[in-house]
Amino acid sequence: MYELEQVSEHCYYVRCPAKVGIVETGAGEVCLIDGGSDKDAGRRVRKILDAHGWRLRAIYNTHSHADHIGGNRYLQGQTGCRIFAPDVEAAFTRHPLLEPALVFGGYPPKDLRHKFLLAASSEAEVLTPGDLPDGWETVDLSGHYLSMVGFRTPDDVVYLADCLSSEQTLKKYGLSYLFDVAAYLATLEKVRVMHAAMFVPAHADATRDIAPLVDANVAKVREIAERIVCICEEPKTTDEVASALFGAYGLRMSFEQYALISSTARSYLAYLRDAGRIEPLIEPTQLLWHACE
Numbered sequence: 001m002y003e004l005e006q007v008s009e010h011c012y013y014v015r016c017p018a019k020v021g022i023v024e025t026g027a028g029e030v031c032l033i034d035g036g037s038d039k040d041a042g043r044r045v046r047k048i049l050d051a052h053g054w055r056l057r058a059i060y061n062t063h064s065h066a067d068h069i070g071g072n073r074y075l076q077g078q079t080g081c082r083i084f085a086p087d088v089e090a091a092f093t094r095h096p097l098l099e100p101a102l103v104f105g106g107y108p109p110k111d112l113r114h115k116f117l118l119a120a121s122s123e124a125e126v127l128t129p130g131d132l133p134d135g136w137e138t139v140d141l142s143g144h145y146l147s148m149v150g151f152r153t154p155d156d157v158v159y160l161a162d163c164l165s166s167e168q169t170l171k172k173y174g175l176s177y178l179f180d181v182a183a184y185l186a187t188l189e190k191v192r193v194m195h196a197a198m199f200v201p202a203h204a205d206a207t208r209d210i211a212p213l214v215d216a217n218v219a220k221v222r223e224i225a226e227r228i229v230c231i232c233e234e235p236k237t238t239d240e241v242a243s244a245l246f247g248a249y250g251l252r253m254s255f256e257q258y259a260l261i262s263s264t265a266r267s268y269l270a271y272l273r274d275a276g277r278i279e280p281l282i283e284p285t286q287l288l289w290h291a292c293e
Contacts, residue, residue: 001015002014002015002045002048004052007157008156010025011200017203018162018203019202020041020071021151023133023153023157025133029054029056030049030055032059032075033159034062035061035071036068037067037070037071037115038115038119039070042070042078046075055079058082058083058084059083060084060085060127063146063147063148064119065162066118069124070120072119083122083125084126084131086126088146089145089147089148090126090127093119093124094121094124095121096119096120096121103259104263134154137152138150139160141160141191142187143179143181143186144163144178157199157200158196159200160200161201161202162203164201164203164213166203169203174249175224176220178221180267181221181225188217188218191214192211192214192215193211196210225271225277227245228269231244231245232291234290236289238262238265238266242262245261
């Protein structure tokens, strides 16, 4: 864990739970793609930079989930580097309480105010095209989160953030967090036809052929959507839908998992409602979801 892997002449990643990309930009400087999960991860990344004599120029966050921004504050404090994040993700990076609040749907209880959902805040700027190093491009990867992006470097390496789960993760957990199902499926269709010298997903192995993993992720999303339609053949509350998903995928209940799976269930329900697959039934004291005939 926390070994440095080289994928091209100037591109690397740190092997850790959420990969940290390292890209040489010249004159002994590097930029990071994401900042690691917490202060300890940031410290380990800093040791790698120091061992290679690299100066940290900037951190480019793909999105504002805690496991991608948790090391920002430490690295910024140690090096004075700038931090950039796309659009609304920059606000969530500056105000990380927004992540557990969004997942919970209100002010989060202390059970959700921990480092896995609540990162230390850092001074992130909204990313604009002029902020990118020469030859870099952003890749819109919306869906998993609010306005997630990836990055294509001059070496034609594409860092894909969280837009794909590994096949092992799909088999073990079945259900991954999603914010916007329709946008996520559109992103996967775009990634399927991409070409690059190397793809580096944050939670799956680096590969030159990304299409098989894309297909596995698309199949899982469609499986979950169809399962929810079947669950709603008899009217169900949102909590009943989430409970059925816990059972179907053998997930272990905890407060954090309840919040994540319930939030994801709502995202699927919104997607299916917009697609005309289910409809809400408004009763005097509850809202139910029912599959359309």
